[in-house]
Amino acid sequence: MFCNQCEQTAKGQACIKIGVCGKTHEVDELQDLLVHALVGLSEVALKAEEKGVKNREVDHFLCEALFSTLTNVNFDPERIADYIRRAVEWREKLRSEAGVSEVSEAARFESAGTIEGMIKQGEEVELRPEKAKDPDIFSLKLTVLYALKGIAAYAYHAAKLGKEDEEVYRFMKQALVDLYRDDLSLEDWVNRALEAGRINLRTMELLDAGNTESFGHPVPTKVSLGQKAGPAILVSGHDLKDLYELLKQTEGTGINVYTHGEMLPAHGYPELKKFKHLVGHYGTAWQNQQKEFPEFPGPIVMTTNCLMPPKDSYKDRVFTLGPVGFPGVKHIPDENFAPVIEMAKKMGGFPEDRPGKEVMTGFARNAVLSVADKVIEAVKSGSVRHFFLVGGCDGAKPVRNYYTEFVEKAPKDTLILTLACGKFRFFDKDLGEIGGIPRLLDVGQCNDAYSAIQIALALSKAFNVDVNQLPLSLIVSWYEQKAVAILLTLLYLGIKNIRLGPSVPAFLSENVLKFLAEKYNLRPISTPDEDLRAILG
Structure with missing residues (x-):
């Protein structure tokens, strides 16, 4: 191979x-x-x-x-x-x-x-x-x-x-x-x-x-990381329509539905928020599922990537949809979740309430641009010195702690936008606020890079400068092929000075990397201290 x-x-x-x-x-x-x-x-x-x-x-x-x-x-x-x-x-x-x-x-x-x-x-x-x-x-x-x-x-x-x-x-x-x-x-x-x-x-x-x-524009929403007593179903992946169909079929059944991974931003959509049995978020990024899934007391639905080879301890509780598949794992071809619902009822779910902290999501373009005047004024007054977009795919390499440290060390007069599962390195950290605006803004899933781009374009128009002249830096983590497509989108838009990690793609030849460095100033991450110093001076 x-x-x-x-x-x-x-x-x-x-x-x-x-x-x-x-x-x-x-x-x-x-x-x-x-x-x-x-x-x-x-x-x-x-x-x-x-x-x-x-x-x-x-x-x-x-x-x-x-x-x-x-x-x-x-x-x-x-x-x-x-x-x-x-x-x-x-x-x-x-x-x-x-x-x-x-x-x-x-x-x-x-x-x-x-x-x-x-x-x-x-x-x-x-x-x-x-x-x-x-x-x-x-x-x-x-x-x-x-x-x-x-x-x-x-x-x-x-x-x-x-x-x-x-x-x-x-x-x-x-x-x-x-x-x-x-x-x-x-x-x-x-x-x-x-x-x-x-x-x-x-x-x-x-x-x-x-x-x-289909589901309305996301609005800032608090999401519980705790659990409620009762039967439970965990939904991972990205497909909001699949989640919507499951929520409809479980309404009134007494089953609580939890999101996992890239499904966290679903809580910000008004038409999904209406379902009161969408009760919270369980677990973190995809690479931790072999540790986290065995502890979940109910069936697990994988709507898209990222599926890891399931362990025997929970393999019989995994259901796949669409293009997702694994030998010996049950597949649902038609959005009929009856087998999932039946299993959830039999398993019983969590025996008691387990309170947990809350995190925020729902800061897509409409939500952020609705307070654009406050953001612009904060920049002009000096309250906000710089914006960082710190996001992308997560993964298992220890060097990815870079992204946690970067966010922790970013000065308190900076705002941090994040998206995709890279956020799980720091999504539950309280970074405070600037002028009533949270310093950490979860824009959404990886495909919500579109929202982040629209925010950047709107700010560049408001300040009457090119996007590359904004006080904005992209600190990008990548893992799979959707990240490749998004990177090419950023290059197509002429966005420069992207810091990419935790390593450069193996499929890029030395000459191609040189071309990207010379034309777009695309560079690998170094250390949080060095990169912050280089960006902020």
């Missing part, structure tokens, strides 16, 4: 025997073969569209299947093999309907009859550095591929809420086809990477519209 798509990749280079995430060689090769099959499907779909044959189900399938290859989503060989077969079926259906004849090898590919055979096919088509003619072009190809996986995830969520854009789907298909082209220059691939950033911005905008039109 060869996999270097996430931050924890082995030795900072690539996983070649088994994934640090727990992904086996077999699953890795099947995922590589799935990408190959999706390239062929995309080629035929594009040619079919030229002939007036279009099927929106193909776009939905493409997003779900590509999403399944994102880190910590699907570890199930049977499920991945099924995606491969379905990709070929869709391809041939379109090919027949549109009369597409001239196609590449990828669009003629036929999957082997067994999983063992598919694994061998995956080994043959896997994108590997030794096959590349130019290491820098290969680096950018991987960057675009990994960004596509992030875009696919956001597009999948947005489509479930009825928000779609043909341009997004078309770019994804064309970019997949381009992976197999050898006639594109380094400059072409730089432009494709930036275009991926633009398309991801549009996709996050669609998802933002889907979430806010």
Whole structure:
């Protein structure tokens, strides 16, 4: 196997025997073969569209299947093999309907009859550095591929809420086809990477519209970290629609619903807040679930990434949705949560109330911009010296304590915006207020980078300066492929001086890193003291 798509990749280079995430060689090769099959499907779909044959189900399938290859989503060989077969079926259906004849090898590919055979096919088509003619072009190809996986995830969520854009789907298909082209220059691939950033911005905008039109604009909300006596269900992941459906089906049952991980911001949405049995948040970031899940006395629903290989002590209580999968774990294909509800009732949940501290969430763009006048005045008066956006993905490496220390050491005249699961390094710390504004503002999930961008753009307009001239610094933590897509969005917008950690992506070649450093002043984190001194003087 060869996999270097996430931050924890082995030795900072690539996983070649088994994934640090727990992904086996077999699953890795099947995922590589799935990408190959999706390239062929995309080629035929594009040619079919030229002939007036279009099927929106193909776009939905493409997003779900590509999403399944994102880190910590699907570890199930049977499920991945099924995606491969379905990709070929869709391809041939379109090919027949549109009369597409001239196609590449990828669009003629036929999957082997067994999983063992598919694994061998995956080994043959896997994108590997030794096959590349130019290491820098290969680096950018991987960057675009990994960004596509992030875009696919956001597009999948947005489509479930009825928000779609043909341009997004078309770019994804064309970019997949381009992976197999050898006639594109380094400059072409730089432009494709930036275009991926633009398309991801549009996709996050669609998802933002889907979430806010369905559930209202988030409002600042206190969330309990304690527990209530009674049956309990834990919901992790990102999909607010899945959470909404579960809340509807559990209303009046006496079951309490708790969020986990990236679901914490759900508490800020008015239409979700209406459900009084959405009682609190349990646990912290994804990498701690093997310690925290055994202690939860009820079923656990994984709506999206990040799933860690579940331990036997709680594996029988895990349910997956959508593209998420693991061998031997129950899968819900249709948002019918009856089995989850039945299990919750049988298990009984928490025996007594366990009070806990409260944290704040819900500081998305509408909430922050509603007090923009106070923020602007605080800057002009000197009460607020600087803004820090400290957020992104969390992970298990001890060096990630950098982000905790950075927030703790940030001067008291600075405001800190945060988003995604990186917040769990410091989300429960009381940093005080400035002029009635909390110093720590949770903007939301990783896709709410869109909200953070809108806040920055609004402030730049208010102060009549370029975004890069604002007293704003981005201290970004990354882990998986949605973070790659967001990074490309920031670069597309021309945002400079980003500090990235805890390490630089293994898929970026030395020359690509040099280019990013020279053009965007993208740099790795150092120490909290050194970085604060460099930023604030």
